[in-house]
Amino acid sequence: xxxxxxxxxxxxxxxxxxxxxxxxxxxxxxxxxxxxxxxxxxxxxxxxxxxxxxxxxxxxxxxxxxxxxxxxxxxxxxxxxxxxxxxxxxxxxxxxxxxxxxxxxxxxxxxxxxxxxxxxxxxxxxxxxxxxxxxxxxxxxxxxxxxxxxxxxxxxxxxxxxxxxxxxxxxxxxxxxxxxxxxxxxxxxxxxxxxxxxxxxxxxxxxxxxxxxxxxxxxxxxxxxxxxxxxxxxxxxxxxxxxxxxxxxxxxxxxxxxxxxxxxxxxxxxxxxxxxxxxxxxxxxxxxxxxxxxxxxxxxxxxxxxxxxxxxx
Numbered sequence: 001x002x003x004x005x006x007x008x009x010x011x012x013x014x015x016x017x018x019x020x021x022x023x024x025x026x027x028x029x030x031x032x033x034x035x036x037x038x039x040x041x042x043x044x045x046x047x048x049x050x051x052x053x054x055x056x057x058x059x060x061x062x063x064x065x066x067x068x069x070x071x072x073x074x075x076x077x078x079x080x081x082x083x084x085x086x087x088x089x090x091x092x093x094x095x096x097x098x099x100x101x102x103x104x105x106x107x108x109x110x111x112x113x114x115x116x117x118x119x120x121x122x123x124x125x126x127x128x129x130x131x132x133x134x135x136x137x138x139x140x141x142x143x144x145x146x147x148x149x150x151x152x153x154x155x156x157x158x159x160x161x162x163x164x165x166x167x168x169x170x171x172x173x174x175x176x177x178x179x180x181x182x183x184x185x186x187x188x189x190x191x192x193x194x195x196x197x198x199x200x201x202x203x204x205x206x207x208x209x210x211x212x213x214x215x216x217x218x219x220x221x222x223x224x225x226x227x228x229x230x231x232x233x234x235x236x237x238x239x240x241x242x243x244x245x246x247x248x249x250x251x252x253x254x255x256x257x258x259x260x261x262x263x264x265x266x267x268x269x270x271x272x273x274x275x276x277x278x279x280x281x282x283x284x285x286x287x288x289x290x291x292x293x294x295x296x297x298x299x300x301x302x303x304x305x306x307x308x309x310x311x312x313x
Contacts (some may be wrong), residue, residue, distance in 0.1 A: 002280050005273055005276060005277040005280070006277060007275050008273050009270060009273050009277060012266055012270035012273060013049065013161045015266045016266035016270055018180055019266055020263035020267075022108070022112050022259070023259065023260060023262075023263050024113055025108065025109075025112075026109055026110070026259060026289075027048035030109060031205055032108055032109045034108035034109075035107055035109050048100050048101065048192060049093075049096045049097045049192060050099070050100040051097040051098070054094065054097055054098045054136050055138050057094075057135065058097060058135045058136055059132050060131050060132055060135065060148070060151055061118075063071070063152055064097070064152050064156075066094065067087065067090050067091050067094055067152065069093070071083075071086060071087050071090055073095065074086065076184045082181070082253065084158060084178075084180035084181070085181060085185075085203075086169060087153075087178050088153060088158065088178050088180065088187070089195075089203075090277050091149055091152050091153060091185050092149065092179075092189055093195075095149045095189040096189045098137065098148075099137075099139055099140040099144075099145050099189075099190075100138065100139050101121075101139065101140075101141065101190055102138075102141065103123075103127050103139075103144070104127070104133075104134055104137035104139055104140050104141070105118075105127055105128060106126045106128060106133075106252070106256075107126075110127070110136075111252065111255055111256045111259050112264070113251055113253040113255040113258055114126045114251070114256070114259075117255065125248075125251065127141070127144075128142075128252070129144070129245045129248045129252060130249055130252055130253065130256075131147055134147065140173065140190075141174075142173055142174040142188070142190035142191065143244070143245070145189045146174055146175055146176045146189065146190070146244070147244060147245070149187065150162070150244070153178055153205035154241060158178055158180065159239075159240055159241055160176055160177065160178050161176060161177055161184075161237055161238050161240045161242075162174065162176045162178075162237075162244040163174075163175045163234075163235050163236070163237060163238070164235070164236050164238065165231045165232060166234050166278075167230040167231035168234075169226075169227075169230050170227045170230045170231050174244075175187060175188040175190075175191075175206070176238075176244075177205055177206065185202075185203040185204070185205060186198070186204060186205050186206045186209060187290050191220065191223070192222075193219040193220050194218070194220075194221065194234065197219040198219055201215060202299065206232065207235075210232055210233045213229055213233075215230075217229065218231055244248075259268070277283070
């Protein structure tokens with residue numbers, strides 16, 4: 001037992017030191033020298049409705065309040081009818097301007113465990129899905145922009161469902177639909193289809209657009225037709241009002257918590273093992289005729305059995 005406890009102490013102290021160092025570096029934010037090993041920030045490489053001033057909307061609460069204020073202003077001038085449709089279109093417009101395209105990832109200054117795990121597996125594990133953390137970045141991918149918008153709408157009790165695409169040549173894509181006015185309506189804040197085109201057909205669902213390729217390619221006229229026709233007919237629906245990445249968000253919440261606290265658990269484990277090791281090491285026994293005699297308080301061995309002499313007596 002004692003032989004096992006000592007290497008366990010060494011290992012636990014090493015893990016404590018390692019995780020404490022990473023935690024302290026994480027607290028240093030962008031001053032963390034390890035951030036150079038994080039995924040590079042995305043660059044705005046295509047024409048988009050990006051407005052840098054909206055970066056101040058760095059939480060779901062701020063984003064929702066801002067959209068509410070825009071709806072209030074719009075209602076005063078245009079009336080309050082068709083709340084769900086108007087509010088959804090406002091949120092869509094804001095999201096299109098809030099982000100430019102590019103994956104946002106956790107780094108050594110935010111969730112080092114998720115990043116380390118992704119380094120030994122695949123980058124997807126550090127691609128952010130927690131909405132409030134996505135909003136800390138000016139850029140977000142299709143799934144991330146959709147996640148943020150869906151969460152704002154779900155907070156207003158709107159029904160939403162994700163839509164996944166898997167083009168054979170052009171790769172995957174992620175959008176969603178919102179239910180209002182007794183039907184589903186398609187939204188894609190990342191690739192930013194022409195709002196006027198979609199509105200002229202009452203903002204239809206993806207099934208309608210896939211069945212009408214002329215309308216679909218007209219809405220996405222800024223992209224090559226072969227790319228649009230490769231991606232969008234492959235749509236599949238997700239469940240209604242279910243977070244689109246349940247395993248990913250559970251993993252990221254757990255690693256984010258442990259990135260801040262793992263050092264503490266290793267410290268407690270080290271102290272417990274050390275206490276056990278010291279307790280065992282302090283027990284000294286004297287052997288005589290297959291019987292152990294604990295030392296007395298004076299330091300001399302004494303026999304608890306009458307007439308049986310302890311060694312050295």
